[in-house]
Amino acid sequence: MEKITLVVHILLAFGVIGLVMIQQGKGADAGASFGGGSSQTVFGGQGSGNFLSRMTAIFAAVFFVTSMVLAVVASNKAKGINDIGVPMQEMTEVLEQDAPIVEEYAPVADAPDVDVSIDDVPVLEMPAE
Structure with missing residues (x-):
């Protein structure tokens, strides 16, 4: 139904544009008074x-x-x-109860300091042809 309506809608849009383009303006009636009105007998x-x-x-x-x-x-x-079947209000309440909220990022005290430089990255060489 939607596709049919969309096709009709597009055809009507082109029809309105065409009909507006075919019509004469208000100033075109002045030419008919000087003998140009015989072309509209169709x-x-x-x-x-x-x-x-x-x-x-x-x-x-x-x-x-x-x-x-x-x-x-x-x-x-x-x-x-x-509406995909997930109750949003209930999910929000569950997330608020169970999920810990991280206030700010704090580095772990026991984590080692790692300093990586570009020289430590291995380079793969392509075999010569």
Whole structure:
């Protein structure tokens, strides 16, 4: 269901972009008054403005619906990831009771001082070919 919604969402996005790009701006109507209006007879006497604007509105409305559906699906998936069967409150209480908390790092008094230099590291030599 999610994949179908995602595919429809992407197709609607491209559809809205295409419909917006096809539409004429408001200033294009001035050319029709000087005899340039005969090119819009494919969409009827009123031109393509009505048809294209309605289609853009429908595509945009469905695009918003698919956006909301995808948001709900993503939210449910995020809740499912956090709910993996581990009771968080109980785990926190167990960790607070059993785990010692180290306040600060203190060196061990009996540990020997080790001084390692680069000369002590063995070098592997590759055999000559």
